[in-house]
Amino acid sequence: MRPVIWTTGTLALLASGGYVLVYVYRWEWHRALLVGILFLAALVGMSTALVLRRLGRLERTVSAPSRADDALQHLRAAPVELPRFRWLAPHDPDRVGVFIPLLIGGGVLLSGAAWLVERVAGSAARAGVEEDLAGDLRGLSFPVAPLVPSPGEVLAGVGREADPGLEVLLGPAGGSPR
Amino acid sequence: MKKLLIGLVVVALGTAGLLALRAELMTVSVEQPEGSYTDVVVAAEVKQEDPGVRPEMTRGLVSTCRLLVNSDVVEDSFVALSEGVFTFRLHPGLDEFDRRELRGCLSDARVQHLQVEVRHLETVTPSDGQERGAA
Numbered sequence: 001m002r003p004v005i006w007t008t009g010t011l012a013l014l015a016s017g018g019y020v021l022v023y024v025y026r027w028e029w030h031r032a033l034l035v036g037i038l039f040l041a042a043l044v045g046m047s048t049a050l051v052l053r054r055l056g057r058l059e060r061t062v063s064a065p066s067r068a069d070d071a072l073q074h075l076r077a078a079p080v081e082l083p084r085f086r087w088l089a090p091h092d093p094d095r096v097g098v099f100i101p102l103l104i105g106g107g108v109l110l111s112g113a114a115w116l117v118e119r120v121a122g123s124a125a126r127a128g129v130e131e132d133l134a135g136d137l138r139g140l141s142f143p144v145a146p147l148v149p150s151p152g153e154v155l156a157g158v159g160r161e162a163d164p165g166l167e168v169l170l171g172p173a174g175g176s177p178r
Numbered sequence: 179m180k181k182l183l184i185g186l187v188v189v190a191l192g193t194a195g196l197l198a199l200r201a202e203l204m205t206v207s208v209e210q211p212e213g214s215y216t217d218v219v220v221a222a223e224v225k226q227e228d229p230g231v232r233p234e235m236t237r238g239l240v241s242t243c244r245l246l247v248n249s250d251v252v253e254d255s256f257v258a259l260s261e262g263v264f265t266f267r268l269h270p271g272l273d274e275f276d277r278r279e280l281r282g283c284l285s286d287a288r289v290q291h292l293q294v295e296v297r298h299l300e301t302v303t304p305s306d307g308q309e310r311g312a313a
Contacts, residue, residue: 021195025202027282034287 009049013042205275207248211303214271216249219298220284221263227291229262235292236264243283244268247276263297271301 016039023032083089148169222236237256244251247268255267272280281296 021199025199026285027203027279028286029282030286030288
């Protein structure tokens with residue numbers, strides 16, 4: 001229906017405007033005036049219709065939900081995110097915070113357990129280790145007899161025969177028992 | 179570019195139309211020779227009126243329109259040629275611009291319920307009369 005109205009209005013506007021010129025061209029002033037009134041009426045009507053149509057578009061645009069409103073609705077419809085770190089939240093005087101005591105207590109317990117493990121492991125490993133170490137050090141132990149004869153023994157020449165190195169150590173100063 | 183061409187065409191057509199309109203609506207007075215006259219034949223038709231008043235309405239229209247041009251209706255020249263067809267003579271003769279104006283005035287809807295069609299409108303100068311007489 002609207003296209004028919006718009007077409008009719010446009011044709012009326014063009015025809016009346018054209019006939020105004022034609023009648024003026026023919027010196028038919030009364031006809032030109034009458035058709036000119038029709039032209040003006042059609043012009044006012046078409047202009048009003050155009051303005052109303054544009055206003056209607058604007059009104060629909062304004063009344064339609066905007067994109068910002070859509071985004072806001074999406075945000076509001078989204079599930080609420082739970083606070084993952086409650087202790088970071090502002091302190092609530094009505095609630096008693098137990099995180100720090102639990103943390104300290106847990107630390108104490110873990111330290112005790114670690115001390116106990118260390119003690120058990122130390123006591124279990126010490127016996128074997130010390131025995132192996134004693135066995136290894138046995139070869140490195142000092143001889144029962146002194147490495148150097150005492151001065152009396154040196155003078156007596158005891159043990160020189162058994163230790164040629166001692167002879168070299170003492171040198172000519174040690175004298176020869178011979 | 180397309181809009182520019184359309185605009186140029188519109189401007190050209192508008193200018194041509196205005197020039198044509200100006201040429202047609204010129205009211206330059208051209209002096210006519212002494213003794214010239216203009217013969218007019220019109221066919222009148224009335225609507226929603228008694229046909230008996232048609233001559234009177236036509237006469238009134240002629241009297242009105244001759245005021246627009248600088249000419250008078252020759253006395254007793256308004257006669258009916260046939261049913262609804264009348265003729266009259268104007269003196270002095272009308273130039274081209276006055277003829278346009280008179281034709282427009284007679285064809286215009288000046289008198290309610292009266293429709294006049296100009297069938298003949300010609301200015302005759304003495305030289306034209308001599309030529310016709312010789313012919």
